[in-house]
Amino acid sequence: MTAPAPVRPAVRERWLARRRWARAAWLYAFMLVMSFFFLGPFVTGLLSSLKDNPNEYPPTLNIPQLTPAVIGHAWALGVQGSGDGWQGGLHPGRTVTFEVQVQSPPGAPQDPPAVTLFPYQPVSLVAVARQAQARDYATLDTREVARSGDTRTYRVTVRSPLLTRQTGETVRATLTEPDADLRARLGNGQTVPVRLDTPQAQERQYELNAGQTVELTRGPAGYTLRGPVFERTPLQVDVQRGQSIVGSTLPPSDRQDFGRSFAFRNVTPGVLGYTFNNYRRAFRETADPASGRSLFFSWVLNSFLYAFLRVAAAVVFCSLAGYALARMTFPGRNLIFLVAVLFVQMVPSQVNLVSNYVLLKDLGLLNLWGLWLNGLVAAGGVFLMKQFFEGMPRELEESAAIDGAGPLTTFFRVMLPQAGPALIALSITQFQGAWNDFFWPLVILRDNASFTLTVGLSNFRELYGGQGDYGLILAGAVLSAIPVIVLFVVFQRYFVDTGADSAVKG
Incomplete structure (x- = not known):
């Protein structure tokens, strides 16, 4: 009976390599599936x-806000309306062209x-005066510019008139008293009178409520109103x-009447007003009209401050x-721990x-501060x-004692530096707990700010809701989740890393 031929080393190495690659592939596939279940709701x-x-419904992954061609159109419309392709808007004296294809x-x-x-x-979460509308x-002007078969292309021209003819600077207008002349607050906080030099402007001066953004031009006789600035053009x-x-x-913001009615919330959006509109709204629709400070921004700062203090x-x-409790011996230690x-x-x-x-x-x-005091020490x-x-090895404390170190010196200079992984894990869990804390902040905090x-x-x-x-709610939820995700991604290795084993050599 002949013995089986021995397996060549090269063949065996290839077989082992394939096994290793197969195991790695299965492991990565499993991790991808699990990451889908964990990150799926966030994405x-x-x-x-x-x-x-x-x-x-049904939900689709065809999102115009992420399409480069549509983003380019939003940029171009923002430039036409305000000269700013990021923020968009409609400023006095600007002309915007918008095309619509109709099948007849x-x-x-x-x-x-x-x-x-x-x-x-x-x-808005805060009481704000009604802003001037582009419609007013x-x-x-609508005219046909092209025809292809049954489809006709119409160009819609939106013109924002000038109340004066000169260029000026953007400021915020406010009324000092209900029956007083219109005044404007400049960027440095200075309040100046505004001269309205046209009958149309005289009729509409009190439609520009407190917080309304306007454009002024500076002249020898004072400031002259050019017109209001519109954040959106519906x-x-x-x-x-x-x-x-x-x-x-x-693409339309809303379709109705079986495709015969299109509504566009803003045809001069700019990139931020189109792709990140809900995120911009989260900050702007919570702004205090008196100070201009965003409540949402204050909430973020408060959460960071509370988490840092915790x-x-x-x-x-x-x-x-x-x-x-771990190293010192004193009466009642076990009772205190219990x-x-x-x-x-x-x-x-x-x-x-x-x-x-x-x-x-x-x-x-x-x-x-009361919220922080309520959770000062975490059990x-x-x-x-x-x-x-x-x-941790007791040899560390024994070595410090031989060198004449007391309990506090031993703790701060020997033990605490070795507790880096535990401190990182403690910091992450405390930050996450403080950032996501809802019950006690809801009970204790009274003021919106x-x-x-x-x-x-x-x-x-x-x-x-x-x-x-729900777009605005989802934008706020995504912004609230980002700090915790970044924290875990940056410091995740400290959960499995420990320096205690290498603290004592030999």
Whole structure:
């Protein structure tokens, strides 16, 4: 009986290499599937926040806001309307051209579409005066410019008239008193009188409410009003029965009447006003008209401040308490650990709601500082640091004691530098807990400007959710998730890395 031929080393190496590649492929495929389940909701919310209508059904991945050609059109329209392809808008003396393709089969009406500017006043969390509308100032002109078979291309021209003829600077107009002359506040805070030199402007001076952006020109007799600046130019196009709209410079924000009525919320959007419109709205529609400060921006800063204070307090107090419970011997140590750490974690925070609230109210701390004081020491953080210090070699403390170091010197100069991975993990968990904290900020914080981001987003849900305007809510949710995601991506390796094993050599 002949023995089997031995396997060549080269063949075996190739077989082992294929096995390794196959295992790596299965591992990466599994990780991709799991990442889809974990990141899928975030990616879906991110894509939906860019749409004009995130409630569309069935949902599609065809998002015009991410199409380079459409973004180019939004840039060009923004340049036509304001000279700024990023911010867009309609300024005095500007002319914007917008094209619409209408299909008119034989036997159908051959009339041009009915084009109108409609008012659009967005809902706001703060009380703001009604802004001037492009419909009240701008003029429209519609004419046919091309024909191909049954399809005709119409050019809609939007003109914003000049109240004066000279160029000027952009400022904010405000009324000092209901019956006083119109005055304007410049960028440096200076308030100056405005001269209205046309009958049309005299008739409309009180339509420019507080917070309305206008353009002025400086002359020897003072400042002369050029006209209001419109952030958006809403346009509606309607055709008759038998006709249909088959194309336009920008995709419509809303389709109705079986494709015979297109509504465009803004035909001078610019890139930020088109692709990132909901994100821009999150900041602009929460702006205080008196100061111009965005409440959403204040909420973000408050959340960062609260999270930073929580992290700083946890690093100091939790590390000290954890080291004392793990390394020091004193009467009642086990009882303190049982009651102050384990028992506190088992009791819901809602149990102490009334007592803590009354205490903070009596101290006058129903604000961000009271919120921080309420969660000054985290029991979970103390437990984490205690377990970490218990796993560190005692030889470190013995070496420090031989050199004459006391308990505080040993802690700050020997033990704490070795606790880097635990401190990073503690900081991440505390930051995430503070950033996502909702219950206590909702109870303690009273003023809109002092809200954290989670409480502010709940106001978004109450105000915009009832109207089905979920794009703005999704934009706020995406912005609130980004800091936590960045934090985990940057510091994730510290969860598995530990320097305790290498602290003692030999």
